Each structure stands twice: as structure tokens, then as C-alpha cells.
Amino acid sequence: MESSPFCRLVREALTTLELPYILKNCAHGTLRNRLEFREKYLSHLSSSRQIIGTLLNKEIVKLPFLIDENTGIEISESADIVKYLFDTYKIGDTVTESLADYSTDGATDGHMKIM
Numbered sequence: 001m002e003s004s005p006f007c008r009l010v011r012e013a014l015t016t017l018e019l020p021y022i023l024k025n026c027a028h029g030t031l032r033n034r035l036e037f038r039e040k041y042l043s044h045l046s047s048s049r050q051i052i053g054t055l056l057n058k059e060i061v062k063l064p065f066l067i068d069e070n071t072g073i074e075i076s077e078s079a080d081i082v083k084y085l086f087d088t089y090k091i092g093d094t095v096t097e098s099l100a101d102y103s104t105d106g107a108t109d110g111h112m113k114i115m
Contacts, residue, residue: 006078007064013082017089026063 014021066081
């Protein structure tokens with residue numbers, strides 16, 4: 001799902017690490033794609049998600065889902081995927097920063113000064 005914030009985290013990690021990837025979208029309401037996903041990867045869903053999907057008669061799909069053909073790993077959950085990607089493919093130190101690391105000290109009033 002292109003608009004999913006969880007999928008975005010994975011795409012950002014892939015881009016940061018400059019890894020080529022193939023993105024296959026599985027939008028809400030696209031039953032054909034969801035059925036295909038479920039046939040191939042049902043075993044990767046947690047048992048509770050499988051049970052809920054059966055009870056609700058819905059096609060529960062867990063996204064994002066990464067298949068790494070280099071290592072053969074198939075993994076879901078954005079935090080697990082991002083950790084796996086950095087543990088497997090990063091070279092050297094990684095800079096971690098957040099909005100809290102930035103300052104507007106010295107900026108003039110007309111330049112988006114944070115109060």
C-alpha cells in the first residue's frame with residue numbers, strides 16, 4: 001500500500017541503503033491481489049490474524065512484506081524489516097537523527113523560527 005506509513009518506512013530504508021527493489025502494491029479493496037498474496041504467504045500471518053480473517057470472512061493481508069531473494073528471507077512488520085535491512089546491508093556507521101536534533105537558533109523571525 002503506497003500510502004501506508006508502515007510501508008513508507010521500509011521504502012525509506014531501501015532507498016537510504018540504495019538497494020534496488022520491486023514494489024508491488026496491494027491496495028484496499030483489490031480482492032484479486034489480496035487472494036494471490038494470501039495463497040502465497042498465508043503461513044507468514046500470525047495465527048490470530050488468520051483466525052480473525054476466517055471469522056470475518058475477510059482477506060487479511062499483512063503489509064509491508066519483504067522477500068529478499070539474496071538471502072531467501074520472507075519477513076513482515078515494518079520495524080522488523082527495517083532492522084533486518086540495516087543489519088544485513090549497511091556498510092559503516094549510520095547517522096540517526098530526529099526533529100529534536102534540529103534548532104532554529106540564530107534564525108530570523110521570517111525564517112520559520114521555532115518558538
